[in-house]
Amino acid sequence: AVVSTQSTGGRGGNAAPGVGGCSASHHFKRPAQPWERTDGAIRLVMELSDVPNAKPELLNLLPKVSKATRKRNFEHHRHLLETIYKSLPIIFRRLTKSKIKGYVNDFLDGLYYGLKSEMNLLRAASVECLQSLSLLLGPHILGGRIEMSNYDMYMHIQSSFPETIGC
Numbered sequence: 001a002v003v004s005t006q007s008t009g010g011r012g013g014n015a016a017p018g019v020g021g022c023s024a025s026h027h028f029k030r031p032a033q034p035w036e037r038t039d040g041a042i043r044l045v046m047e048l049s050d051v052p053n054a055k056p057e058l059l060n061l062l063p064k065v066s067k068a069t070r071k072r073n074f075e076h077h078r079h080l081l082e083t084i085y086k087s088l089p090i091i092f093r094r095l096t097k098s099k100i101k102g103y104v105n106d107f108l109d110g111l112y113y114g115l116k117s118e119m120n121l122l123r124a125a126s127v128e129c130l131q132s133l134s135l136l137l138g139p140h141i142l143g144g145r146i147e148m149s150n151y152d153m154y155m156h157i158q159s160s161f162p163e164t165i166g167c
Helices: 034-048 052-068 077-095 104-115 120-137 139-149 151-160
Strands: none
Touching: 034 052, 034 077, 052 077, 052 104, 077 104, 077 120, 104 120, 104 139, 104 151, 120 139, 139 151
């Protein structure tokens, strides 16, 4: 048996020298796209939501986060929405129910878009977010908010996820 003495250098497992490499390689650089910077900012907001002194300022950022859910004029908007709807339950839970109640409705249209998405990861993140909001606010309160703001969304949820809105 022949044993290779060449190291892969931890770059994707390719034993051939000079072939392969990871996407984080220092040889490949491009400027970050605006959606990628926003994605990183959402993740930072999620991490900072666990820092008590940061919470008041983070509440002021929630309108900007909700505004990002309405931007759909770029190719990777679904990936950004996935990050938002994966992060939002954690952010809301850490900021507490009493502080976030006034912001929930701002996220509902984007959440409905995610629930209907053909992108499985976005749809799954949206369903998990819906379930978390139901647990945080209570299913009847969430259902009432959804029914008042977007009746089509309410009917969609009623037929697909009735337990989340108290049906």
